[in-house]
Amino acid sequence: MAASDPNKLISKADKLTRLSLTRWNADWKSATVLYEQAANGFRVARDYVNAKIAYEKASKGQEMLASPWDAAKHLESAAALAKDLSNWQEVGDFYRRASELYMECGRPQPASDALAKGARALEDSMSEEAIQLYTDACTILEDDGREQMAFDLYRAATNVYIKLEKYTDAASFMLRLGLAADKCNASNSQCKAYLSAIIIYLYAHDFKQAQQCYNDCYQIDAFVRSDQNRCASKLLAAYSDGDVEEIKRIAQSSTISNLDHVIIRLARKLPTGDVSALKSDNAEDEEQPLDEDDLT
């Protein structure tokens, strides 16, 4: 097939679908077939722009033929090509639309997969949009009751937040991961999520928040019985003592080395800021009640 054939196919297909005086019903069936052939031809010829357009039209045709599955598949291919073209807005739109079509088919798993793929493509360029896509993907999975699949998505979203230096959001995502893990009785992931949240708070140098987080997590049985609990308590104790060496030693321990690599990097950079300030604050709070001269 010559390279101009895809163009011819496209124009033929367009003619089939354009309504005019002689044609009152668009012939979507043959048009869709032609569009698909054209798209393949363009892709082989590495003409990504036209291939993308052809895929879009093919997907529209499939929609008209009431087969949302094929439509969604074509949109995904179109989106992948848009990613190669660095056309980020279109990438997001295509993946969203594909995910909606998958949901129409009643298949939430591929829907969330499509959103996840979109988010991964947009991580570097449109991080906010990527996070939105991750969140939506997680929501879809949770509604379907498949939280287990959502773990990876939560972790990826947290990584993006950390890259954007939005630590509170990152920590809250980790806590959502913990919640999802709790529902599926995945205690190891749950405890790792809580420990990661505490580390993120400490990295943001928000000791009170970290302490609060630890106290909240302490209510949960699975966490209390775990290694991660011991590691967290040691870390917080080292922080309140202002012992930098101890903090560094705990950060090298194997419990922390089993977490996600982004979290490990944060932990190795602890302590940020002035730990002795925390120590003096705590010491002042403790000395007041010991004032023996106070007769009240």
Next chain:
Amino acid sequence: MSVIDILTRVDSICQKYDKYDVAKQRDSNISADDAFAKLYASVDADIEALLQKAETAPKEKTKASTVAINAEIRRTKARLLEEVPKLQRLAMKKVKGLSSQEFAARNDLVLALPDRIQDIPDGTPAPPKRTGGWAASASRPGIKFDSDGRYDDEYFQQTEESSRFRQEYEMRKMKQASLDMIAEGLDTLKNMAHDMNEELDRQVPLMDEIDTKVDKASSDLKNTNVRLRDTVNQLRSSRNFCIDIVLLIIILGIAAYLYK
């Protein structure tokens, strides 16, 4: 100076000044009416005093005073050796308020006494003990620690014990290091096992779904096969064959007619 030398010398210092601590300990430990304990305490005190005297002996200016001190030491040693059988008899007696372990321990203490008494240096040449490895420390003239060359063998006697301790310490250190490595490896294994567990849990419902779908697909196939077999059988029925053959003959006839 190596760490080993430092350790050895610290041992000697501690031993030299331990007599103060030991006395206090003994005073607090002795209960009122325990004859054995009192006698043993006094014998112990005598031994320590003798040891001290033995250490001061070489520092005397004149040979005569050294000889006198040595004689004194020998006399006291003989006296103490006579006390030992008395102590043994006392140790055999059961005293109320004494646990059986302590009773056994007393026996051992009494048995160890004669050796201790003999070991007190009194100027007679003692058998050489482990002089080989310690030439290095003996050859440092500038650093003196309450002894000269003459007391090198007592030094070495002490270091026999301290070298045993040192060996034990090093063995324990090695064991601790290897145990640490094992612990780290186990931590990694535990984490991997947990993750594998969760992954398998994740895949169980997927496998169930696959199971259902495959069952459905295979039953569909079976149905289709049965129907296909029926259809083909119907098509291949003998009546159809005859019709096919007849028609074929007719066509061949027409062709032959046309070509003739």
